[in-house]
Amino acid sequence: MKAVLRRGLRTDSDESTGLTLDATRYEAMLDGKTLDLTPVEFRLLNTLASRAGRIFPRGELLDSLYADHRVVSDRTVDSHVKNLRRKLQKVRPTEDLVHSVYGVGYKLEV
Numbered sequence: 001m002k003a004v005l006r007r008g009l010r011t012d013s014d015e016s017t018g019l020t021l022d023a024t025r026y027e028a029m030l031d032g033k034t035l036d037l038t039p040v041e042f043r044l045l046n047t048l049a050s051r052a053g054r055i056f057p058r059g060e061l062l063d064s065l066y067a068d069h070r071v072v073s074d075r076t077v078d079s080h081v082k083n084l085r086r087k088l089q090k091v092r093p094t095e096d097l098v099h100s101v102y103g104v105g106y107k108l109e110v
Contacts, residue, residue, distance in 0.1 A: 017110035021046050030091045040065050041084050044077075048098065048108035057105040081106055 018031040026042045028035040037045065047064040048056060058074040065080065066072065081098055088097050099107050 017052070019049060019110050021049060030088060033091050035087050035091070037084070037087060040080055041087070044080050044084055045108075048106065049110070052108045052110055055101045055104050055107045061105065077106070 020029040021027075021042075023046060026037070026039055028037055028042055028045055035045075043065050044061065047061060058077045061077045062072065062074060063069070065077070081100075085096065085098050089095070097108060097110055099109055101107060
């Protein structure tokens with residue numbers, strides 16, 4: 001039981017990418033700067049960062065964003081990605097960290 005609880009308190013940090021995610025606090029930092037993310041944006045970034053470089057289809061991202069499985073358009077993901085990109089570009093204006101893969105989905109390249 002203690003091991004399971006410790007896993008829940010884990011902070012994912014990768015110094016080589018500059019991205020730090022704290023799932024218990026819903027806090028994200030990029031290059032030491034706090035990103036002001038909504039809970040949905042945080043879950044989106046957390047999902048993409050869980051396997052950076054992997055392409056996530058929209059349907060899979062929707063499942064991770066809305067645990068209650070509410071009915072929303074798959075284009076909703078596009079709106080959240082747009083907002084997430086805007087916030088990431090405030091820290092790294094010359095880089096596009098979230099890439100679209102036409103006809104498939106999105107991936108994070110940090």
